[in-house]
Amino acid sequence: MFKTLFFLTFLFLNSLFAVPLSHKMVQDKVWGRGETLLAFLQENMIPLKLYYELDSEDEKLLADIRINTLYQVLKDENGQIEQVLLPLNDELELHIMIGEDGEYKASVIPIIYETNKKSLMITFEDIPSKDILKKTENYELSLAITQLFRKIVNFKKIRLGDKLIVYYTEKKRLGKFFGEQKIEAAMIEEGGKKRYQFLALDGKYYDQKGKTTNTSSFIVPCRYKRISSRFTQKRWHPILKRYRAHHGIDYATPIGTAIKAAYSGKVIFAGRKGGYGKTVVLKHASGYKTLYAHLNSYKVHVGQKVKTGQLIARSGNTGRSTGPHLHFGLSLNNRWINPALKIVFTKGLSGSKRAAFNASTKIYMQKMKNLLEVDKCSSKVGVSLEELDSSEENSTKDAV
Ligand SMILES: [Zn+2]
Numbered sequence: 001m002f003k004t005l006f007f008l009t010f011l012f013l014n015s016l017f018a019v020p021l022s023h024k025m026v027q028d029k030v031w032g033r034g035e036t037l038l039a040f041l042q043e044n045m046i047p048l049k050l051y052y053e054l055d056s057e058d059e060k061l062l063a064d065i066r067i068n069t070l071y072q073v074l075k076d077e078n079g080q081i082e083q084v085l086l087p088l089n090d091e092l093e094l095h096i097m098i099g100e101d102g103e104y105k106a107s108v109i110p111i112i113y114e115t116n117k118k119s120l121m122i123t124f125e126d127i128p129s130k131d132i133l134k135k136t137e138n139y140e141l142s143l144a145i146t147q148l149f150r151k152i153v154n155f156k157k158i159r160l161g162d163k164l165i166v167y168y169t170e171k172k173r174l175g176k177f178f179g180e181q182k183i184e185a186a187m188i189e190e191g192g193k194k195r196y197q198f199l200a201l202d203g204k205y206y207d208q209k210g211k212t213t214n215t216s217s218f219i220v221p222c223r224y225k226r227i228s229s230r231f232t233q234k235r236w237h238p239i240l241k242r243y244r245a246h247h248g249i250d251y252a253t254p255i256g257t258a259i260k261a262a263y264s265g266k267v268i269f270a271g272r273k274g275g276y277g278k279t280v281v282l283k284h285a286s287g288y289k290t291l292y293a294h295l296n297s298y299k300v301h302v303g304q305k306v307k308t309g310q311l312i313a314r315s316g317n318t319g320r321s322t323g324p325h326l327h328f329g330l331s332l333n334n335r336w337i338n339p340a341l342k343i344v345f346t347k348g349l350s351g352s353k354r355a356a357f358n359a360s361t362k363i364y365m366q367k368m369k370n371l372l373e374v375d376k377c378s379s380k381v382g383v384s385l386e387e388l389d390s391s392e393e394n395s396t397k398d399a400v
Helices: 002-018 037-043 056-063 128-136 139-148 351-381 385-399
Strands: 025-031 069-075 081-087 092-098 104-110 114-123 163-173 182-190 193-199 226-229 232-237 242-246 249-252 258-260 265-272 278-283 288-298 311-315 325-332 335-337
Touching: 056 092, 056 242, 104 242, 114 128, 114 351, 128 139, 128 163, 139 163, 139 182, 163 351, 182 351, 193 351, 265 288, 278 311
Parallel strands: none
Antiparallel strands: 025 069, 069 081, 081 092, 092 104, 114 163, 163 182, 182 193, 226 249, 232 242, 249 325, 258 311, 265 278, 278 288, 288 311, 288 325, 325 335
């Protein structure tokens, strides 16, 4: 199975780069608001049974495609579609292709990434996000950095000459930045004062003393018996022999259980939403949204403002659901994230996680100190920052 998947993707990549464009055409397209696979198939005269053959879980993934997702279409010399590669989330994509029998087939396959460990140092000359974009052309990274320091730094207080250092993993799909550009360590100066954030083994960020600065603590939205399904972007289902994703946490709970707003915000949706059944969506500050699905009844209406803990609905078993439960989804800038990372259960790191955190933090702090010192000297002797940066990049790569 894995071999076939890689072969298929290889075929696509191969045709993408090796076949002269005069014969075949690869087009980059953008998934627009309200776009559906059904309409896409219709438009391109691909049999609609392809859509109807998808199972309910894949159907949910299709409904969750981020607006503005870049996808690829390969056409033959007559303009007929040979292959389509459409990312469904950060880890999976839908692959449509004509088989040897001339029939279209669709399957969900893992996205193949090119990843590189990178470091970045910037001396601010303009608005931070602009400076980051200018230097990296990586919009996802710029977004991730501002998000990480959102509650820690007042970006308006950043002065010209303040510095930013970031160690991260750069991810590219088909040569373009795509998916989460994971930050491992970062330092930003705010009027000369240094603020740090380090990624720990629990997937959360802490400062150099191991204190969590994550103040956006969402609450668990209901009382529950057990968690029946956790968040995952890519899971191989050994029985179904296919890839699955689950964009939320399922809390098994009897029908009629009180569902509370996980954070204060505004109701932007209350109604039926495909496989999700009766659903409420709340919009919160700073790009967060929460989704509550398979509900029995609504206790709020669109446009209403709600406070953390306020009753918004009663749980149920509507939509594509295998038993009474609440499906709780959390998105940040329209990307599904693991709610468990934003619900604060623990006071901080302890035991082996704490020890590992202390060790890696020490290394990153030293690296940053060295970078800043070299930078100080270089401004005296005239070595350009670019040179410093690239040499640091290489050494990081070697070390991993
Ligand atoms: Zn669910």
